[in-house]
Amino acid sequence: xxxxxxxxxxxxxxxxxxxxxxxxxxxxxxxxxxxxxxxxxxxxxxxxxxxxxxxxxxxxxxxxxxxxxxxxxxxxxxxxxxxxxxxxxxxxxxxxxxxxxxxxxxxxxxxxxxxxxxxxxxxxxxxxxxxxxxxxxxxxxxxxxxxxxxxxxxxxxxxxxxxxxxxxxxxxxxxxxxxxxxxxxxxxxxxxxxxxxxxxxxxxxxxxxxxxxxxxxxxxxxxxxxxxxxxxxxxxxxxxxxxxxxxxxxx
Numbered sequence: 001x002x003x004x005x006x007x008x009x010x011x012x013x014x015x016x017x018x019x020x021x022x023x024x025x026x027x028x029x030x031x032x033x034x035x036x037x038x039x040x041x042x043x044x045x046x047x048x049x050x051x052x053x054x055x056x057x058x059x060x061x062x063x064x065x066x067x068x069x070x071x072x073x074x075x076x077x078x079x080x081x082x083x084x085x086x087x088x089x090x091x092x093x094x095x096x097x098x099x100x101x102x103x104x105x106x107x108x109x110x111x112x113x114x115x116x117x118x119x120x121x122x123x124x125x126x127x128x129x130x131x132x133x134x135x136x137x138x139x140x141x142x143x144x145x146x147x148x149x150x151x152x153x154x155x156x157x158x159x160x161x162x163x164x165x166x167x168x169x170x171x172x173x174x175x176x177x178x179x180x181x182x183x184x185x186x187x188x189x190x191x192x193x194x195x196x197x198x199x200x201x202x203x204x205x206x207x208x209x210x211x212x213x214x215x216x217x218x219x220x221x222x223x224x225x226x227x228x229x230x231x232x233x234x235x236x237x238x239x240x241x242x243x244x245x246x247x248x249x250x251x
């Protein structure tokens with residue numbers, strides 16, 4: 001039930017919890033006018049619930065890689081999971097992502113597993129960002145019944161974070177609504193470092209460069225890409241690759 005606004009910092013968050021072992025609940029907060037992200041959770045061993053928050057980061061006041069203005073970031077965990085549910089996010093910065101998980105088992109020796117991203121209302125206005133992203137070592141995560149609006153490169157994308165040796169695998173997308181989201185590249189991306197992921201539901205376009213991903217309910221996809229072409233090599237947010245927040249998101 002906190003109001004957090006007008007955070008004047010280049011690397012600015014509304015709430016940042018990392019390196020903790022207790023179970024935590026972040027609920028019913030209103031967060032706006034922050035450069036980097038509304039909420040950050042990372043390097044935890046306990047369970048974390050991020051529920052019923054109203055988040056409107058941006059616009060960026062500092063033109064740096066930190067100013068992507070994403071909604072909720074979940075980083076690497078040491079056994080803990082995160083449950084991100086029933087939040088409302090409105091992200092205006094060009095590179096913003098509504099909700100994303102980033103972890104690296106090869107770089108930090110940990111993963112994010114058994115997370116839940118469910119029943120969130122996500123609006124993004126930029127042309128380069130997206131709705132929900134799983135990046136790096138993310139496993140057995142459920143992305144369900146989220147409503148996406150606005151415009152971006154992807155509605156959902158699974159891709160590389162620090163190194164392509166990390167695998168996004170065995171995650172499930174089901175019941176998400178993208179009918180009011182305009183994707184400039186594809187509604188769904190499974191990059192080359194993805195395996196055994198499942199997408200069920202409507203999507204107007206899909207790019208699948210991974211292995212044994214299962215996709216159902218899509219319309220005609222985009223033109224085929226060359227075999228083995230890594231989309232992350234063509235499309236790369238300026239803050240990706242561990243260059244911006246590695247000490248916070250990871251160990």
